[in-house]
Amino acid sequence: xxxxxxxxxxxxxxxxxxxxxxxxxxxxxxxxxxxxxxxxxxxxxxxxxxxxxxxxxxxxxxxxxxxxxxxxxxxxxxxxxxxxxxxxxxxxxxxxxxxxxxxxxxxxxx
Numbered sequence: 001x002x003x004x005x006x007x008x009x010x011x012x013x014x015x016x017x018x019x020x021x022x023x024x025x026x027x028x029x030x031x032x033x034x035x036x037x038x039x040x041x042x043x044x045x046x047x048x049x050x051x052x053x054x055x056x057x058x059x060x061x062x063x064x065x066x067x068x069x070x071x072x073x074x075x076x077x078x079x080x081x082x083x084x085x086x087x088x089x090x091x092x093x094x095x096x097x098x099x100x101x102x103x104x105x106x107x108x109x110x
Contacts, residue, residue, distance in 0.1 A: 023044055026041055
């Protein structure tokens with residue numbers, strides 16, 4: 001199953017890269033007539049819009065966010081959320097655990 005998921009993600013990212021490259025090529029191609037360029041861009045943008053709708057309609061597991069949270073980029077279908085604020089109570093309650101984790105990670109890097 002892990003291999004299947006990895007293959008799907010690779011194909012998804014390759015597809016997104018190809019679509020973005022196609023749009024960039026269309027925008028910079030001076031050989032195409034304006035009407036042909038517009039037709040192709042409309043078709044491309046319609047496909048992108050439909051793909052976004054399909055992704056937004058699928059359920060999202062909030063635990064599956066990438067490291068650092070979601071990025072607000074042209075490739076992201078979700079807007080970025082700011083991290084929750086760290087207050088004195090949080091640091092007093094969890095500060096020793098954070099220090100221990102940092103020390104472990106630093107020890108692993110050395």
